Amino acid sequence: MDPILQVKDLDLWYGAHQALHSVSMDIPEKSITAFIGPSGCGKSTFLKTMNRMNDLVPGVKITGEVRYRGEDIYAPGTDVCRLRREIGMVFQKPNPFPMSIYDNIAYGPRTHGIRSKARLDELVERSLRGAAIWDEVKDRLKKNALGLSGGQQQRLCIARALAVEPAVLLMDEPTSALDPISTSRIEELTMELKERYTIVIVTHNMQQAVRISDRTAFFLLGELVEYGATEQVFSAPAEKRTEDYITGRFG
Numbered sequence: 001m002d003p004i005l006q007v008k009d010l011d012l013w014y015g016a017h018q019a020l021h022s023v024s025m026d027i028p029e030k031s032i033t034a035f036i037g038p039s040g041c042g043k044s045t046f047l048k049t050m051n052r053m054n055d056l057v058p059g060v061k062i063t064g065e066v067r068y069r070g071e072d073i074y075a076p077g078t079d080v081c082r083l084r085r086e087i088g089m090v091f092q093k094p095n096p097f098p099m100s101i102y103d104n105i106a107y108g109p110r111t112h113g114i115r116s117k118a119r120l121d122e123l124v125e126r127s128l129r130g131a132a133i134w135d136e137v138k139d140r141l142k143k144n145a146l147g148l149s150g151g152q153q154q155r156l157c158i159a160r161a162l163a164v165e166p167a168v169l170l171m172d173e174p175t176s177a178l179d180p181i182s183t184s185r186i187e188e189l190t191m192e193l194k195e196r197y198t199i200v201i202v203t204h205n206m207q208q209a210v211r212i213s214d215r216t217a218f219f220l221l222g223e224l225v226e227y228g229a230t231e232q233v234f235s236a237p238a239e240k241r242t243e244d245y246i247t248g249r250f251g
């Protein structure tokens, strides 16, 4: 099967600072790919190139190629709204909108023109179920989402991302603000989601990468040092720099 995302020779500058150096990577469909590496090595930057979130940063320059289902997403004429609907994102800190649980989920579908209450009800339930939070919130859908716990808020944000029916979910350290129980719920959920979605996750937690990911990419100073099956990267890294990092010798 062709990879769902194919990146070739990607360079990225923030002004004069080059944050990514000739990164190439193929990401297979319906799998979990983890990005690891020390702080500032470019993991989040690289993640955000995949749905053009960096376009929002002034002074960014990007060269190289990112293909989603074979199409160059940086080609002129790309519909960035459609791209971000297909490739959704979940951030480090849960960021629900200050509105009801129901409206948080219905927001995206409404902006895409869905008005029917029955259809929205169905989408809200399906998305909340998909993010393993339905049972906890089904009796309080009209309550403000900010009243949920941090872990619940993060699952709500995952549900919100699922509501527009994406193919890929980019997750930027989605558990780093959560307690261990909420973390393990999100990890379980992520593993369930890969049946239907392609997941790319940035994590500082190497055990998390080992527990949930199929493939791992190790970044250092804006360079992709090693990328392979998670088991191989952690048990028999090909590169000395990977080995030094995973054994805690630096970073």
Ligand SMILES: Nc1ncnc2c1ncn2[C@@H]1O[C@H](COP(=O)(O)OP(=O)(O)OP(=O)(O)O)[C@@H](O)[C@H]1O
Pocket (backbone or CB within 6 Å): 014, 017, 019, 037, 038, 039, 040, 041, 042, 043, 044, 045, 046, 057
């Ligand atoms: N909006 C920005 N403007 C300028 N420089 C930036 C911006 N965002 C990131 N950088 C720089 O780009 C480099 C890569 O940052 P990035 O956030 O991608 O790293 P990271 O590996 O995700 O780090 P962390 O693990 O700490 O989140 C860093 O040197 C950072 O300072």
